[in-house]
Amino acid sequence: MTPELESAVREICAAHDRDPLRLMDILRAVQQRCGSISSPIIARIAAELRIPRVRVESTATFYAFFTAQPTGRIVIRVCNDVIDELQGGQRVLAAFEQELGIRVGETTPDGLITLTETACIGMCDQAPAALVNDVVVTRLSTDRAREIVQALRANPDPKALVTRLGDGNNGHALVGAMVENNLRYAEPAYVFSPLARGVALSKAVAMSPAEIIRAVKVSRLRGRGGAGFPTGMKWEFARAAPGDRKFIVCNADEGEPGTFKDRVILTECPDRVFAGMTIAGYAIGAAEGVLYLRAEYAYLRAFLEDVLARRRAEGLLGQSVAGKAGFNFDIRIQMGAGAYICGEETALLNSCEGLRGDPRNRPPFPAQRGYLGCPTVVNNVETLCKVVKIIQDGPAAFAEHGSAGSSGTKLLSISGDCKRPGVYEVAFGVTLRHVLELCGAEDAAAVQVGGPSGQLVPRSQYDRKICYDDLATGGSVMVFGPQRDLVHVVRRYLDFFAEESCGYCTPCRVGTRLLIERLAHIQAGRGSPDDLAYLEELGQTIKLTSRCGLGQTAANPVLTSLKNFPEVWAGRVRARSNGHQPGFDLSTAVGAAELIVGRRSAHAHAAS
Amino acid sequence: MSQKIELTIDGREISAVPGQTILSAAEEAGVYIPRLCHLKGLTPHGSCRICTVLVNGRPQSACTQPVAPGMLVENDTPKVNGLRRNLLDMLFVEGNHFCMFCEKSGNCELQALAYRFGITAPKYPYMFPQRTLDASHPDILIERNRCILCGRCVRASQELDGKHAFDFIGRGAHKRLHVNAEARLADTDAAVEDRAVAACPVGSLLRKRVGYALPVGRRAYDHQPIGSEISAAAPQG
Ligand SMILES: Cc1cc2nc3c(=O)[nH]c(=O)nc-3n(C[C@H](O)[C@H](O)[C@H](O)COP(=O)(O)O)c2cc1C
Ligand code: SF4
Ligand code: SF4
Ligand code: FES
Ligand code: FES
Numbered sequence: 001m002t003p004e005l006e007s008a009v010r011e012i013c014a015a016h017d018r019d020p021l022r023l024m025d026i027l028r029a030v031q032q033r034c035g036s037i038s039s040p041i042i043a044r045i046a047a048e049l050r051i052p053r054v055r056v057e058s059t060a061t062f063y064a065f066f067t068a069q070p071t072g073r074i075v076i077r078v079c080n081d082v083i084d085e086l087q088g089g090q091r092v093l094a095a096f097e098q099e100l101g102i103r104v105g106e107t108t109p110d111g112l113i114t115l116t117e118t119a120c121i122g123m124c125d126q127a128p129a130a131l132v133n134d135v136v137v138t139r140l141s142t143d144r145a146r147e148i149v150q151a152l153r154a155n156p157d158p159k160a161l162v163t164r165l166g167d168g169n170n171g172h173a174l175v176g177a178m179v180e181n182n183l184r185y186a187e188p189a190y191v192f193s194p195l196a197r198g199v200a201l202s203k204a205v206a207m208s209p210a211e212i213i214r215a216v217k218v219s220r221l222r223g224r225g226g227a228g229f230p231t232g233m234k235w236e237f238a239r240a241a242p243g244d245r246k247f248i249v250c251n252a253d254e255g256e257p258g259t260f261k262d263r264v265i266l267t268e269c270p271d272r273v274f275a276g277m278t279i280a281g282y283a284i285g286a287a288e289g290v291l292y293l294r295a296e297y298a299y300l301r302a303f304l305e306d307v308l309a310r311r312r313a314e315g316l317l318g319q320s321v322a323g324k325a326g327f328n329f330d331i332r333i334q335m336g337a338g339a340y341i342c343g344e345e346t347a348l349l350n351s352c353e354g355l356r357g358d359p360r361n362r363p364p365f366p367a368q369r370g371y372l373g374c375p376t377v378v379n380n381v382e383t384l385c386k387v388v389k390i391i392q393d394g395p396a397a398f399a400e401h402g403s404a405g406s407s408g409t410k411l412l413s414i415s416g417d418c419k420r421p422g423v424y425e426v427a428f429g430v431t432l433r434h435v436l437e438l439c440g441a442e443d444a445a446a447v448q449v450g451g452p453s454g455q456l457v458p459r460s461q462y463d464r465k466i467c468y469d470d471l472a473t474g475g476s477v478m479v480f481g482p483q484r485d486l487v488h489v490v491r492r493y494l495d496f497f498a499e500e501s502c503g504y505c506t507p508c509r510v511g512t513r514l515l516i517e518r519l520a521h522i523q524a525g526r527g528s529p530d531d532l533a534y535l536e537e538l539g540q541t542i543k544l545t546s547r548c549g550l551g552q553t554a555a556n557p558v559l560t561s562l563k564n565f566p567e568v569w570a571g572r573v574r575a576r577s578n579g580h581q582p583g584f585d586l587s588t589a590v591g592a593a594e595l596i597v598g599r600r601s602a603h604a605h606a607a608s
Numbered sequence: 609m610s611q612k613i614e615l616t617i618d619g620r621e622i623s624a625v626p627g628q629t630i631l632s633a634a635e636e637a638g639v640y641i642p643r644l645c646h647l648k649g650l651t652p653h654g655s656c657r658i659c660t661v662l663v664n665g666r667p668q669s670a671c672t673q674p675v676a677p678g679m680l681v682e683n684d685t686p687k688v689n690g691l692r693r694n695l696l697d698m699l700f701v702e703g704n705h706f707c708m709f710c711e712k713s714g715n716c717e718l719q720a721l722a723y724r725f726g727i728t729a730p731k732y733p734y735m736f737p738q739r740t741l742d743a744s745h746p747d748i749l750i751e752r753n754r755c756i757l758c759g760r761c762v763r764a765s766q767e768l769d770g771k772h773a774f775d776f777i778g779r780g781a782h783k784r785l786h787v788n789a790e791a792r793l794a795d796t797d798a799a800v801e802d803r804a805v806a807a808c809p810v811g812s813l814l815r816k817r818v819g820y821a822l823p824v825g826r827r828a829y830d831h832q833p834i835g836s837e838i839s840a841a842a843p844q845g
Contacts (some may be wrong), residue, residue, distance in 0.1 A: 010814040039790050054771040054788040339779070356776070361654045361672040420733040503757070503776075503783035505655050510698035513781060514732050538732075543695040544667045 001040040002005060008033050013048035020049045021372075023059050023354030025064055028295075029333060036070040047057045062356040062502075064118065064338030071114040072107045074152055077131040078140075080117040081124070081257045082492040083415050085451040085480055088141070091126040096238055099149040111147070112156060119340060119496055120257035121296040122417035124478070125422045133575055134298040136179050169267045174303040176441045181264050182422030185438055188401055190409045191385045196367055201393040201466065205324035207391075209239060212283040219395035220407040223522035225251055225343075225380030226450070226503055227476035229547070233388070234377055238284040241375035246286035248277050249352070249371060249378045253294045253336060253343035256451035257496060258476030261411035262381040263424045266293075266300055270307045274331060276384025278321060279391060281329040284377055289331035290350050295338045304333060332517065334557035340500040344548050345378040346370075347502065355391055358504045359548040382411055382475070388482050403429030403454035410475065414439045417481035432471060433462040442478045446565065451476035452493035453553030454559040456486070463481035486568050491519045492555040498553035508551030511542035515558060526585055536562055615679040617661075619686055620723070630670040630681060638842025642685055642692060642721055644699075645758035645806055648672040650767055653759050658692050658721065661691040667691075689725065696722055697730040704736065704753035707808075711819030712811030714827025718756060719810075720834035735835035739784075744792035747800035747816050755785050764807035765798070775797040785812070 012029045015023040026045060031037055031145060037060045046053035060066050078093045079086075093104065096115055100108055107114040123129035126138035135158040137148060151161060165171040166179040178268060186192050203475065204212055217232030238246060250273060256264040265273060277289045293301060308331055311317045317516075321327045339357045341347045346360035349371050370376025390398045399407040406428035415421045419440025426435065436444055447457045449466070450473035457464065457471065464470050498512040515538060518531055539555030546552045562569055590601050609647045612623045615630075617639050621757045624633030629652065631641050640757040652822040653735045654672040670683070682688055699718060707713050742750040757776065762785075777786040790794035798804065805813050824830065 010745045043790070052775070052788045053774065053790075054775040054777070054786055057777050057786065062779045356779075360651065361669075363674060499780065501780040503778070503780040506657050506695050506698050506756075507700075509757075509780060509783065510702045513735070514698070514701075517733060538694070541691050542681075544693050545656055545659065545660045547669070547696060 001038075001044065002394045005041070006044060008207050009044045009329075011046060013045060019050050020051050021354050022436035023056065024335065024337060024351060027056075027060055027063075028337060030047070031066050033338075035073070036067050037071075038068060038360075054426035058356055059354060062294075062339065063336075066337055068093070070107070070111075072112050074092070074112060074133055074158060075114045075116065075131075076148075077116050077118040078123070079119070079121045079127065079129050080121065080487050081120040081496070083120070083124040084127040084129065085259060085492070086416060086480075086484070087127045091142050092128045092130075092140045092145050094574075096149065100501060101354050106559040115542045118296075118338070118428055119500065120255065120259075121449065122254055122260040122263045122294075123179065124260060124413070126180055127415070132161060133294060135159060135161055136177055136299055138178055138180070139325060159510055169303065170302055171186065174306050175267065175300060177299050177337075179263075179267070179299075183268075184414075184420055184424055186425035188409060188427060189425060190389050190398075190401075191382065191411060192268065192362060193274070193389070195269075195272060195388065195392065198314070198322065200388045201275050201316060201322045202393050203277055204282055205322045205327060205527060209283045209285065211289055212391065213239065213277065213339060215284075215395045219386075219390045219398040221383065221386055221390060221398070222406065222468060223380055224382035224386065224410065224474065226256070226453075228468045228470075228472060231383055232377065234367055234379075235283050238286075238375045238377045241368050243375050245288070245372075246281075246284055246372045247371045247374055247376040248280045248286050248289040249280075249345075249348065249366075250277050250291045250381060251343060251348060251378050252291055252381050253340075254297070254381075255294060255340035255500075256453065256476050257493075258413060258415055258448070258451050258473055258478040258500055260413045260415075261423050261475045263297060263300075265381050265385060265411070266297065266304065269310070270360070271414070272305055272388050273306065273381055273387045274311055274317070276379075276387045277331055278317065278329050279387055280335055280377055280384065282321070282324075282327055282538045284375070286377075287330070287378060289326050289329065290352060290371065291331060291333045292336060292342070293333055294336045294342075294354060298335065299336070301477075302508065302568070304597070308333075339551055340496075341502045341548075346479060347548070348378065349376065353374060356502070358502045359550075361547075371426060378476075384480060401427045403465065403467045403469075410466065410473070412466070412473070413475045414441075414477045414479065417441060417444065418479045418604060426466070429465050430465045431463050431465055432457060435466065435477065436462065436479070439477075441481075443481060444479045445482040445484065447482045448478040448480070448489070448493075448557075449473050449474070451478075451548070453556055455556060456490075456564055458564045461564070483491065486561060486565055487519070487523060487572055490524060490561050491516070493557040497550065500552070501550060502548075505545075505547040505551060507542045507545045508547070508554060510539060511546075511551075513556050514538055515542070515555065519558075521585070522569075522572050524585075525572075528576050529570075529573050531573055532569055533564060613675050615675055615677065615681060616787040616837055617681040618683050618685065626673040626675075628675050630663070630668070630673050630675055630679070632651065633675050634670065634681075634683065634764055635838050638839055639683065642835060643671055644723070644756065644809055645760060646719065647764070647809075649759050650760065650763045653763065656756065656758055657833065658696050660691055660695075661722045662688060662789065686802035689787045689794055691728060691783040691813075692721075693725045694719050696727060697732050698729075699756045701732045701734045703735070703755065703831060704734075704739065710754065710811040711814065712754070714824060714830050716829075717809035717834060720829035723829065725837065733825070740785060742791075742793050744786070744794035745816075746794070748788070748793060748798060748805055749814045749816055750785070750793055752785060753812075756810055756812045757783055757808060759812050760807040761785070761804040765802065768807075769819065771802070771804075773802070773804060803820060810827040817833050 128140040221231045222228045342357040347357040366376045503509040622637035643659045645653040652671045659670040739752040
């Protein structure tokens with residue numbers, strides 16, 4: 001390690017008070033400044049923080065945005081999700097490779113540009129998309145990919161790639177992104193409705209915490225992050241939990257492929273999100289809030305920090321918030337570093353503490369022991385927005401909308417084969433058919449509702465309702481037209497889960513890879529009917545024995561498509577009459593041996 | 609005295625104390641719940657999932673789940689044991705386990721569980737991963753081909769030895785056991801008498817020069833299936 005590098009690392013550690021709890025920020029800063037987190041750097045950080053080096057390495061090797069190998073000054077991360085692929089993502093990636101003269105995973109010889117793939121970056125409504133360092137580039141084409149490389153070679157400043165600005169606050173000086181909101185439809189408009197600043201918060205601090213919790217309970221608000229836990233009850237637990245120090249954490253990890261509504265909320269109504277956090281803090285007796293922002297949304301950070309600063313200046317954060325003596329509350333932003341699992345609330349808390357993003361054992365639940373062991377409420381971005389509206393207009397007005405078991409509205413992120421992808425706000429209980437009409441996807445052959453962890457719904461079930469009791473969703477709705485190969489779609493979702501598994505527990509770490517092995521087999525035309533029963537049983541094992549929501553839902557693409565699209569699967573397998581063992585491919589099995597002896601086996605290619 | 613909690617495991621009523629896990633309550637009552645990543649005296653890990661039981665029909669890991677009044681626990685049933693068999697299969701194919709050449713044979717908990725569950729060969733395809741071996745330490749060997757990522761050594765080192773000789777690095781399929789040094793165990797403060805070394809359930813963390821000292825027939829699981837001592841201690845009547 002050069003002396004300059006060493007002093008840079010020292011400096012970064014000192015700037016973060018040599019605090020192991022801030023290891024994520026330290027590693028982010030080091031990665032940015034030094035281009036990698038190499039072994040000597042790990043040793044240096046460990047020495048500065050006075051913690052075991054393997055503990056630093058443990059965190060550093062967990063997150064996709066940290067690398068042990070040096071990267072170029074610019075890293076291009078092309079989204080490889082299935083939605084991007086449908087819009088030509090693979091061709092875009094190939095164009096990048098060609099123009100750069102390197103393969104995915106490599107760096108140009110001059111050390112300028114590294115090319116990699118990444119999971120959904122939350123831009124599915126303007127796919128194919130990529131990140132160039134923190135700069136988002138959308139609606140890519142092969143031509144555009146070539147232009148981007150040429151532009152970067154001429155001027156290695158990714159910011160210069162933004163030649164046109166998106167709508168709304170994407171054009172704000174502190175955002176300056178080409179991202180579009182694609183806000184299509186809001187009926188009734190709850191989140192994207194005009195709201196006077198500070199009104200709800202003033203109203204809240206005039207109430208007692210117990211009254212606020214009661215209002216949230218009366219509204220029957222349930223979490224919008226996917227699991228749908230009643231928000232009022234969660235707050236009540238945290239309020240009742242013993243402890244002087246409590247936390248509100250806003251989950252802005254938004255990693256579920258096909259979800260991007262939180263991105264639009266953070267762009268257009270960050271004040272509402274922060275007001276929701278503040279009200280929640282008042283309700284449970286917390287003085288500190290953390291917004292966990294996924295690394296992919298780093299382009300929004302300066303803008304959000306500015307909103308926080310403004311709120312502090314206006315007395316909406318800090319001491320005696322909104323004039324309420326004794327109510328002190330402030331919010332900080334914690335950045336992630338590329339890990340879908342960190343959307344899981346306990347993994348998120350570990351990440352906030354500078355640890356690997358492994359989920360924790362439950363109980364204890366975060367409301368009992370969360371961040372730093374203190375009672376913590378973790379809520380989704382949209383949930384917190386809803387709270388503001390509930391306090392402002394009263395719970396009855398909120399509960400008026402929606403269905404019996406699911407009150408209020410839901411933001412949907414719609415992408416894929418439809419005419420109008422984007423963000424839609426609808427009342428719970430709406431039929432999928434209606435949603436498909438809204439977005440212009442009447443010919444959809446299949447719809448994945450709830451992201452890869454949700455379910456693949458066939459045409460015959462489009463009259464099902466979007467709500468917690470039927471088609472539950474954190475917001476992701478991905479549409480597939482009749483021309484799409486659903487087995488391929490399932491395979492890509494499985495690839496995603498296997499890639500994003502934290503690896504803590506056996507079924508998820510191993511089982512997802514076993515599912516992929518057998519899917520690949522079927523895709524190669526070698527599947528037999530037994531393989532479908534095998535997939536079903538393996539999938540059930542993963543579902544029933546996994547430790548967290550990722551593993552518990554990872555087999556859903558396989559399981560729900562086997563159930564809802566039996567004909568698709570049946571068409572991809574065939575019974576064997578020759579007595580060959582299903583799942584065994586002789587040609588592949590002897591492939592390596594053939595290479596060694598330098599000739600082909602007579603038996604291997606005779607019958608299969 | 610703290611209050612007793614009554615629950616049912618496989619139709620048998622047992623009583624437990626608040627704060628106890630299902631696994632330890634069952635054990636005290638002479639009911640064996642299979643486990644791999646759990647070792648008495650260490651913080652429960654909940655990673656192998658072999659201890660999965662159905663609680664009122666819902667799956668839970670018995671080593672981490674506290675008891676609650678009136679729980680109906682399914683442990684030794686065809687469905688639950690089927691899940692466990694699949695998990696054991698996964699652990700076998702994920703690594704490179706050659707029992708016949710392993711000095712832990714007969715003392716290995718993974719192997720013993722496979723015997724208990726009647727597994728002669730895994731039904732899943734082997735993955736044949738490339739794993740490294742670390743023989744740098746004078747007295748300890750790490751044979752990662754057999755590591756099942758249970759974390760017993762990691763916790764024992766921290767919680768019992770007061771060290772941090774081991775931890776996991778990497779995510780998902782890339783997760784590996786690593787040592788508190790750039791690469792070699794020899795460069796850490798690990799010592800052969802560390803509880804971490806004895807904590808390994810398989811032949812991954814081994815003391816050197818004692819392999820095969822105990823002949824076949826006198827090894828831990830040669831005569832009785834793993835867990836027999838727990839069921840044997842069941843209160844009579
Ligand atoms: C693998 C996984 C990923 C998740 N990702 C997110 C996410 O990106 N955003 C989110 O709000 N919740 C996510 N969740 C759900 C959270 O764990 C948690 O339930 C939620 O943040 C609670 O907020 P809510 O009650 O307001 O919905 C995820 C859960 C799992 C299992
Ligand atoms: S289910 Fe997957 S993501 Fe969740 S703990 Fe297990 S390995 Fe990690
Ligand atoms: S070395 Fe042994 S104790 Fe440590 S994680 Fe691997 S299998 Fe478990
Ligand atoms: S941005 Fe590519 S799928 Fe979401
Ligand atoms: S023993 Fe409970 S999960 Fe391993």
